[in-house]
Amino acid sequence: MDQPSHVSGDCSAPLIEQTIGAYLDEVARRDGANLALVVGHQGVRLTYAELKERADAFAAGLLALGLKAGDRVGVWSPNCAEWVIAQFATAKAGMILVNINPAYRVGELEHVLRSVECSALITATRFKSNDYLAMLDSLIPELASVHDELHSARLPSLRHVIKIGGGVRAGCILFDSVPLLADDDALRRLDDVAASIDARTAVNIQFTSGTTGLPKGATLSHYNLLNNGYFVGAATGIEPGSRVCIPVPLYHCFGMVMGNLGCLTHSAAMVYPGESFDPLTTLAAIEAERCDVLYGVPTMFIAQLNNPDFARYDVSSLRRGIMAGAPCPVEVMKEVMSRMHMGEITIAYGMTETSPVSFQSSRDDPVESRVSTVGRIQPHLEVKIVDQDGRTVPRGEPGELCTRGYSVMLGYWGDTVRTREAVTEDGWMRTGDLATIDADGYCRIVGRIKDMVIRGGENIYPREIEEFLHRHPDVQDAQVIGVPDTKYGEELCAWVVPRPGTQLDEELVRTFCPGQIAHYKVPRYVRIVQEFPTTVTGKVQKFQMRELMIRELALASSSSEAS
Secondary structure, three states: OOOEOEEEOOOOOOOOOOOHHHHHHHHHHHHOOOEEEEEHHHOEEEEHHHHHHHHHHHHHHHHHOOOOOOOEEEEEOOOOHHHHHHHHHHHHOOOEEEEEOOOOOHHHHHHHHHHOOOOEEEEOOEEOOEEHHHHHHHHOHHHHHOOOOOOOOOOOOOOEEEEOOOOOOOOEEEHHHHHHHOOHHHHHHHHHHHHHOOOOOEEEEEEEEEOOEEEEEEEEEHHHHHHHHHHHHHHHOOOOOOEEEOOOOOOOHHHHHHHHHHHHOOOOEEEEOOOOOOHHHHHHHHHHHOOOEEEEOHHHHHHHHOOOOHHHOOOOOOOEEEEOOOOOOHHHHHHHHHHOOOOEEEEEEEOHHHOOEEEEOOOOOOHHHHHHOOOEEOOOEEEEEEOOOOOEOEOOOOEEEEEEEOOOOOEEOOOHHHHHHHEOOOOOEEEEEEEEEOOOOOEEEEEEOOOOEEEOOEEEOHHHHHHHHOOOOOEEEEEEEEEEEOOOEEEEEEEEEEOOOOOOOHHHHHHHOEOOEOHHHOOOEEEEOOOOOEOOOOOEOHHHHHHHHHHHHHHHHHHHHHO
16 A cells, blocks of 8 residues: 555653643742733733642632532633633642533533533623523522522532622622632642642543534543643744733633643743634734734634724734634735734644644644645644544545544543544544545645534534424424635534424524524524435435535625625
């Protein structure tokens, strides 16, 4: 056979064997005066010594509340200083941080809290149109009468709700009051717990949507995350004293691993421009903090470049960064390199289950390689491209991308069946992505085996939305696909078959969604049809639906331009 599509990363640099808490302790001792965190919208500036002090006090406070190593602690909040304090505190105390998407609604929140049996929930009061406390009241009616520990019928494992900001509220513990519980005994217990943690144990659960509907919890260790943060940071060019602008959400690997842990492992500063991405607040933060590194998905870079006020901001301090989450058009990359001064920007590829990055381009790769590929294999990892029978294909031939090495998750929490489906006995993570590897080791992602849609960096599985649409009393059947979109990369399109005798129309389907599922899961396009294209055996042919929609949208666009 020709050269096989099987590559291995460089193993000369040793892997980190410490826990996240121990690593923070080391950085605080060595580089304690270095700036660690800047949160402009909260007026927060912390050095590494101060971040360690805040994280230790919060961790000891959690232990004083009765939480223990191994307990799951959910965090449901947009980007803020409390998020990163909770990240490091739970790691130090041996607890498992559970990332909850700030766009989640009641049903999605309940699924997450129940499926991993969260003992505590750290929550913001609200985010955009989401009133978190109102949603919690509907989910936990017992909250208003809590005097000590919570006892909820629907969430029997949940004992504490910790509220970020605002005044005293029944049933909630104020985030800022938790460190006040950290007496000498709690601090001693924290030292004992921290010293006993194995770096290979779980520290984080991140939920990824699945083809069977409800999200599943990818369980990741200190070893997984700390090493990935280090190697991604090294490839990006983060240095001690770098200021990394992080407008991507912290609940996702991009923010909390590539961002926070990439900074920690290189003694750099984390800069959060705002609660969520806004082009002008991001540009303002870059200028104010003289950031040299910027992260984002392509739509974020496009929004900044195309903002009419872009020229008002001085972004000449930028040099490096990462663009990931969706394919990047070559013209956008060229503009980022020239107008944003990011000549060393890189492209990264991965998935939550691999901590996340497996491939990353080099800072000196030609522009064409940085936009047409996702770079080459990361250190200490191994990737092969296989056919349907699991045989490695020759270089240049497409097949399923499989990853093995330190970054592969521990498994899906409480779901051995789906873990075995995803990870082989010999440690290969089956990504479900179709890819090729060329003679020089560059990887190209050419498609997805599953039906996953990537909208503006958000991974969405149609089955979850299809099951939701089936709740509408007038919906007989529903199929959801992704269609190309210049702004978000892809947009959702739902084909719906109405029940006989009903008056279901596109607007009724659209109005059914808001407030019930996260905003990015609401289909932009809806088509009422009487049947789906199928094979002779009755299997729905989604590729035909997608092709029809592409033609229809192209015709609509042409007609609009002509008029």
